[in-house]
Amino acid sequence: xxxxxxxxxxxxxxxxxxxxxxxxxxxxxxxxxxxxxxxxxxxxxxxxxxxxxxxxxxxxxxxxxxxxxxxxxxxxxxxxxxxxxxxxxxxxxxxxxxxxxxxxxxxxxxxxxxxxxxxxxxxxxxxxxxxxxxxxxxxxxxxxxxxxxxxxxxxxxxxxxxxxxxxxxxxxxxxxxxxxxxxxxxxxxxxxxxxxxxxxxxxxxxxxxxxxxxxxxxxxxxxxxxxxxxxxxxxxxxxxxxxxxxxxxxxxxxxxxxxxxxxxxxxxxxxxxxxxxxxxxxxxxxxxxxxxxxxxxxxxxxxxxxxxxxxxxxxxxxxxxxxxxxxxxxxxx
Amino acid sequence: xxxxxxxxxxxxxxxxxxxxxxxxxxxxxxxxxxxxxxxxxxxxxxxxxxxxxxxxxxxxxxxxxxxxxxxxxxxxxxxxxxxxxxxxxxxxxxxxxxxxxxxxxxxxxxxxxxxxxxxxxxxxxxxxxxxxxxxxxxxxxxx
Amino acid sequence: xxxxxxxxxxxxxxxxxxxxxxxxxxxxxxxxxxxxxxxxxxxxxxxxxxxxxxxxxxxxxxxxxxxxxxxxxxxxxxxxxxxxxxxxxxxxxxxxxxxxxxxxxxxxxxxxxxxxxxxxxxxxxxxxxxxxxxxxxxxxxxxxxxxxxxxxxxxxxxxxxxxxxxxxxxxxxxxxxxxxxxxxxxxxxxxxxxxxxxxxxxxxxxxxxxxxxxxxxxxxxxxxxxxx
Numbered sequence: 166x167x168x169x170x171x172x173x174x175x176x177x178x179x180x181x182x183x184x185x186x187x188x189x190x191x192x193x194x195x196x197x198x199x200x201x202x203x204x205x206x207x208x209x210x211x212x213x214x215x216x217x218x219x220x221x222x223x224x225x226x227x228x229x230x231x232x233x234x235x236x237x238x239x240x241x242x243x244x245x246x247x248x249x250x251x252x253x254x255x256x257x258x259x260x261x262x263x264x265x266x267x268x269x270x271x272x273x274x275x276x277x278x279x280x281x282x283x284x285x286x287x288x289x290x291x292x293x294x295x296x297x298x299x300x301x302x303x304x305x306x307x308x309x310x311x312x313x314x315x316x317x318x319x320x321x322x323x324x325x326x327x328x329x330x331x332x333x334x335x336x337x338x339x340x341x342x343x344x345x346x347x348x349x350x351x352x353x354x355x356x357x358x359x360x361x362x363x364x365x366x367x368x369x370x371x372x373x374x375x376x377x378x379x380x381x382x383x384x385x386x387x388x389x390x391x392x393x394x395x396x397x398x399x400x401x402x403x404x405x406x407x408x409x410x411x412x413x414x415x416x417x418x419x420x421x422x423x424x425x426x427x428x429x430x431x432x433x434x435x436x437x438x439x440x441x442x443x444x445x446x447x448x449x450x451x452x453x454x455x456x457x458x459x460x461x462x463x464x465x466x467x468x469x470x471x472x473x474x475x476x477x478x479x480x481x482x483x484x485x486x487x488x489x490x491x492x493x494x495x496x497x498x
Numbered sequence: 499x500x501x502x503x504x505x506x507x508x509x510x511x512x513x514x515x516x517x518x519x520x521x522x523x524x525x526x527x528x529x530x531x532x533x534x535x536x537x538x539x540x541x542x543x544x545x546x547x548x549x550x551x552x553x554x555x556x557x558x559x560x561x562x563x564x565x566x567x568x569x570x571x572x573x574x575x576x577x578x579x580x581x582x583x584x585x586x587x588x589x590x591x592x593x594x595x596x597x598x599x600x601x602x603x604x605x606x607x608x609x610x611x612x613x614x615x616x617x618x619x620x621x622x623x624x625x626x627x628x629x630x631x632x633x634x635x636x637x638x639x640x641x
Numbered sequence: 642x643x644x645x646x647x648x649x650x651x652x653x654x655x656x657x658x659x660x661x662x663x664x665x666x667x668x669x670x671x672x673x674x675x676x677x678x679x680x681x682x683x684x685x686x687x688x689x690x691x692x693x694x695x696x697x698x699x700x701x702x703x704x705x706x707x708x709x710x711x712x713x714x715x716x717x718x719x720x721x722x723x724x725x726x727x728x729x730x731x732x733x734x735x736x737x738x739x740x741x742x743x744x745x746x747x748x749x750x751x752x753x754x755x756x757x758x759x760x761x762x763x764x765x766x767x768x769x770x771x772x773x774x775x776x777x778x779x780x781x782x783x784x785x786x787x788x789x790x791x792x793x794x795x796x797x798x799x800x801x802x803x804x805x806x807x808x809x810x811x812x813x814x815x816x817x818x819x820x821x822x823x824x825x826x827x828x829x830x831x832x833x834x835x836x837x838x839x840x841x842x843x844x845x846x847x848x849x850x851x852x853x854x855x856x857x858x859x860x861x862x863x864x865x866x867x868x869x
Binding site for chain 3: 184185186187188189190191192289290296298299301302363365366411412413414415416418419436437438443446447448449450471474475477478479482
């Protein structure tokens with residue numbers, strides 16, 4: 166169905182993630198930008214958890230060997246079907262033999278290629294996500310390589326109502342969702358990424374200066390950052406006095422501070438347990454923003470309380486549902 | 499001499515005032531000559547006056563909205579608009595979007611030319627068929 | 642701090658809007674892990690895992706992380722429910738499975754056994770025997786898939802971690818890190834001291850269950866042989 170013609174490293178099959186096995190030490194994995202991942206499937210009329218390809222390095226090129234539909238969301242990469250260009254966040258028909266090329270994005274870091282019916286790989290521990298660290302799930306438990314052939318579940322039903330030019334959706338970075346985000350306190354007005362953070366259980370064990378720096382510094386996403394964790398550079402974060410912590414469960418978004426004093430934001434392939442003090446947790450609703458932060462870019466944190474964090478999650482869910490429920494998209498059957 | 503090279507050469511010539519050129523080399527010769535397909539002067543047939551003006555040097559072509567909605571000349575994720583005044587549009591190029599609620603449809607150039615007038619502002623309501631752009635084209639064929 | 646029912650007071654915190662961490666007050670500084678307290682957290686995990694608002698429960702060392710189902714709009718209600726439940730939690734009885742683990746100690750599979758033995762003033766054989774002697778309790782799984790944190794290591798075998806971790810340690814390595822021992826379930830980097838190798842597979846995603854160990858299980862190491 167899809168033949169990989171050209172790919173960089175770190176492109177893998179991902180779905181919404183692997184839940185239910187954290188207590189066995191199994192990471193959640195899944196699409197780092199869960200919002201882009203979900204909207205791609207909504208655009209295609211797929212089930213919510215249909216597996217897609219997460220692309221981190223560009224250019225990325227595939228050949229379709231069957232008639233199907235595809236959607237590209239996430240980073241604003243160039244989208245070319247043979248020679249024909251499409252705008253970002255677009256869904257369109259493809260025919261056998263056509264080559265899709267995704268070129269380096271003007272903004273964002275990760276793109277999601279969804280296909281009609283989803284990528285067909287076996288479920289392992291309830292998910293089609295690739296656990297790259299351990300080496301199972303997804304396509305043969307590894308990142309994609311040139312020559313790989315992936316199957317999809319789509320059965321062509323005839324031409325789409327919208328024609329071969331397809332349609333696009335207004336991406337989350339602009340429009341009503343962004344205005345909603347601003348109302349909820351995510352000030353993304355300056356260059357870089359702003360993520361909302363709940364204070365962590367050990368927040369009060371850090372010095373007042375360190376706490377201030379968490380909120381006021383422009384943190385740099387160092388090149389050591391990946392799906393396991395984001396290592397940030399910036400001012401040193403200090404405890405009032407050293408703490409020896411017992412191992413405890415953690416989730417993606419937890420900001421750990423090891424003894425050397427630079428924060429690490431745990432991401433989807435991170436360990437399920439940690440032993441460092443936690444100064445805060447990036448709210449789940451903003452993890453997609455971090456997923457789209459390019460290496461070397463700046464990140465700022467904004468403090469919120471639990472009610473605002475929940476409101477952000479609810480708003481995001483509504484945003485996705487409003488696309489799913491639209492009559493326009495329903496015509497694309 | 500490769501076909502792709504000749505095609506590219508023709509494209510450059512179409513944008514110039516050169517009427518004829520000849521290339522020799524590598525055991526072959528190529529001669530390109532501009533040929534006007536319309537009269538170079540005088541009034542044009544009345545039936546064409548809606549889409550072609552009477553300017554003897556250029557023809558005006560248009561790109562129309564493909565849907566009802568709000569015209570947007572730039573994708574929200576991109577820094578630059580799709581086209582600007584003077585940019586060259588080839589057949590199939592994206593020149594804008596029409597937004598309905600959360601959705602976009604794409605507007606592509608169906609003829610080629612240079613963007614002349616941009617008749618709708620970003621965010622303006624457009625109806626199906628509204629003229630968005632006027633293009634300047636010099637129609638030539640080459641032998 | 643202990644409340645009227647004899648339970649330690651619970652400290653509850655949010656880890657984002659997606660999870661709640663339950664710890665007992667006063668254990669911010671790690672002492673030796675408390676098995677009695679661990680059984681209370683196992684019992685809490687068992688109760689809470691049945692609640693509709695809860696997706697997963699993840700025991701830690703004397704703590705418990707509760708992962709909320711997506712879409713829960715009032716996590717504070719769940720937090721209060723956990724707080725109310727805690728005084729009623731009776732420690733879970735320690736009925737897990739008994740897992741027998743034969744180990745080849747020392748040699749190329751256990752390059753640090755000599756160091757551990759010398760430090761304790763023991764021969765290789767005696768050090769191996771001392772490692773096998775306790776019945777170890779699996780407190781919880783974490784660090785990597787299938788890795789069980791085992792409590793009960795004899796104090797004479799407590800050994801600090803390596804200054805510089807090894808880049809790649811084979812799956813099945815029996816290791817000591819500080820006061821803990823465990824079996825490395827996946828080939829991965831590790832700073833623990835390696836004393837032997839177990840042939841059992843501790844994690845296979847295609848098996849049911851995928852992990853050999855579960856919290857509450859008892860691990861009995863057995864000498865297969867001791868190599869110099």
